Amino acid sequence: MRDVARRTGVSLSTVSRVLRDAPGVAPHVRERVRAAAEELSYVVSRNASGLVTGRTGRVAAVLPRLGPWYFGTVLSGLGDVLSEAGLDLLVYRLGSQEARDTWLRDLPPRRNADAVITLSMDLTEDEYRRMDRIGVPLVFTGQRVPGRSCVHVDNRAGTLGATRHLLNLGHSRIAYIGTHGEHGGKESVVERLSGYTEAMIESGHTPWHVAKSAGHRGGEHGMGELLSAADPPTAVLAETDEIALGALRSLRRAGVPVPEAISLVGFDNHEAAAVLDLTTVDQEPRRIGAEAGRLALEALREPASTGTHVCTPTQLLLRRSTAAPRSTRGLS
Amino acid sequence: MRDVARRTGVSLSTVSRVLRDAPGVAPHVRERVRAAAEELSYVVSRNASGLVTGRTGRVAAVLPRLGPWYFGTVLSGLGDVLSEAGLDLLVYRLGSQEARDTWLRDLPPRRNADAVITLSMDLTEDEYRRMDRIGVPLVFTGQRVPGRSCVHVDNRAGTLGATRHLLNLGHSRIAYIGTHGEHGGKESVVERLSGYTEAMIESGHTPWHVAKSAGHRGGEHGMGELLSAADPPTAVLAETDEIALGALRSLRRAGVPVPEAISLVGFDNHEAAAVLDLTTVDQEPRRIGAEAGRLALEALREPASTGTHVCTPTQLLLRRSTAAPRSTRGLS
DNA sequence: AGTCATAATGGCATCGTTTTCGGTCAATTG
DNA sequence: CAATTGACCGAAAACGATGCCATTATGACT
DSSP states (O other): OHHHHHHHTOOHHHHHHHHTTOSOOOHHHHHHHHHHHHHTTOOOOHHHHHHHHSOOSEEEEEESOSSSHHHHHHHHHHHHHHHHTTOEEEEEEOOSHHHHHHHHHHOTTTTTOSEEEEESOOOOHHHHHHHHTTOSOEEEESSOOTTSEEEEEOHHHHHHHHHHHHHHHTOOOEEEEEEOOTTSOOHHHHHHHHHHHHHHHHTTOOOOEEEEOSSHHHHHHHHHHHHTSSSOOSEEEESSHHHHHHHHHHHHHHTOOTTTTOEEEEESOOHHHHHTTOEEEEOOHHHHHHHHHHHHHHHHHOGGGTTOEEEEOOEEEOOTTOOOOOSSOSOO | OHHHHHHHTOOHHHHHHHHTTOSOOOHHHHHHHHHHHHHTTOOOOHHHHHHHHSOOSEEEEEESOSSSHHHHHHHHHHHHHHHHTTOEEEEEEOOSHHHHHHHHHHOTTTTTOSEEEEESOOOOHHHHHHHHTTOSOEEEESSOOTTSEEEEEOHHHHHHHHHHHHHHTTOOOEEEEEEOOTTSOOHHHHHHHHHHHHHHHHTTOOOOEEEEOSHHHHHHHHHHHHHTSSSOOSEEEESSHHHHHHHHHHHHHHTOOTTTTOEEEEESOOHHHHHTTOEEEEOOHHHHHHHHHHHHHHHHHOGGGTTOEEEEOOEEEOOTTOOOOOSSOSOO
């Protein structure tokens, strides 16, 4: 910065003003300073400026995994909003419980980020309290917490709509493959099931729910159980696309045609869902990230504005895995 | 920090020494300081310490997209290595050419990161020179640049091995679906094709290469072209899993059984490949990220050590989309 | 012409650490 | 017992920016 000042023959204060777009600088001086900074390819050190302003120019995202398409896409949306506001994105992946614990103990974003956004971390009450010690605005996605800024997907409406779609097609024996709440009951798990249950009950049908493990395997096992029932369902709704894909695999192997004999609906709009023509519920992860980013920016601008809830809608994507049931009974 | 010092009745220097694990502090004092810091849940400000040490404690990753499983997984591996070394991960997603240009002009990591790692950015000569102005060690993945630290996948060996596998199964009419080098020829594209070509030629067969666009669509179109040939191939190698999945979709629609009539091999070990039982070439993205991280750490420790190349191997994952060709001619 | 507001600029303390240097004190040595 | 040596610790100067306050130019108005 001193170099830039010397080169243009002004003081450091003026250079600082120019580079911060602060008022009180003559236009021609402003321009000369800009040019000099450009020539020297000089950029301000966030480190130093943050030291005095108290702002770091960074926002931290905390998430459990990075592989799944969902998280990458949320980060994309978040990153775009942040970079537009001139903020950098810090990413912390907390895979194991151990990583989680040490992170919550050390709280690296403390004084190193202006806001923290958690992505589907499903924190416990105790963990919330520990996070509060970071002392910066927090935004949560994937869970709904009273009194805190949250972005959450309307899971209930998603499965409700999907189930109604199946009902409208004329199905009546509609089963649901879900997971047991291993992690003390993830919210989305509960919500998705409740949407399905509600749609079934309101239409006078009895819910049919099998709970297996998460992932493909759960889908395979779940479908296995359904296919070995006395009177198999004509349609199946899965808690996630991964489960649906596992179920689809079972169906293929068993030679049961989809959607002719059984209609199948997933949830997530997984990358593979498009390839396999699976009807699914899209939750627009890009948008979730963007909304979370906006909430963080808002909290930065207006510290009192905490506690806003944003509920993002879901969208049923009709593809080739759903159809009206055949009038004749029996599979194949 | 002052609070911690007051609480333990020592000077700031001593607190600093303890928190940096610097020598010259009596064990019992060290312990008392540690306890006080813990109680106050105090952590040093990277901002301030970086100001004087010149280190930021952050490493920047630059990548074109975040959605694909590949990038998320590379980031995971990278993040693990970095967090073990106590470094934070900064992520810049440069989707559009415009974002790329403004980034290269402003170079945000300048003085804000200790090292920069690019992920499959396929930079031009000019862009390299611009990046050099950042003034920190650079590590490149996904491309091979003489004289610079790189991590690259042995693409050639991957397709070479995959093709040989098909040849060993008894196939002779093996086609390859690739992409046109849109971006001025991505290195991996060229390498993958050359591995296939080499395997074909060394075994006395003639290569059969169709070039389409990237993504599912390319695969669908490519397979369409192959299926409409006078004498269709009995095996197809795709440049990427996405292409392979598109091709698979075409095959399903056309009623061509896989692997009975046509064997199919992809490249990437995409999430969906496992679900669909697609034989593919895995490039261990986790490992790529980890290696890149290690290279960056090495460069940080030993600034002269730039220019190391790490070539990560690929691994053929045999699944259910490849089999020996049927003796009888004709599809279906 | 003199006064006064206003805009533009420079000087300086400051943010929270690290680092260097010098000082104190106990232990060891001749 | 005096001198020397270390180990340990505190004081103070950086680091690179910002923000407040004082100062100086520039017109505008009585």
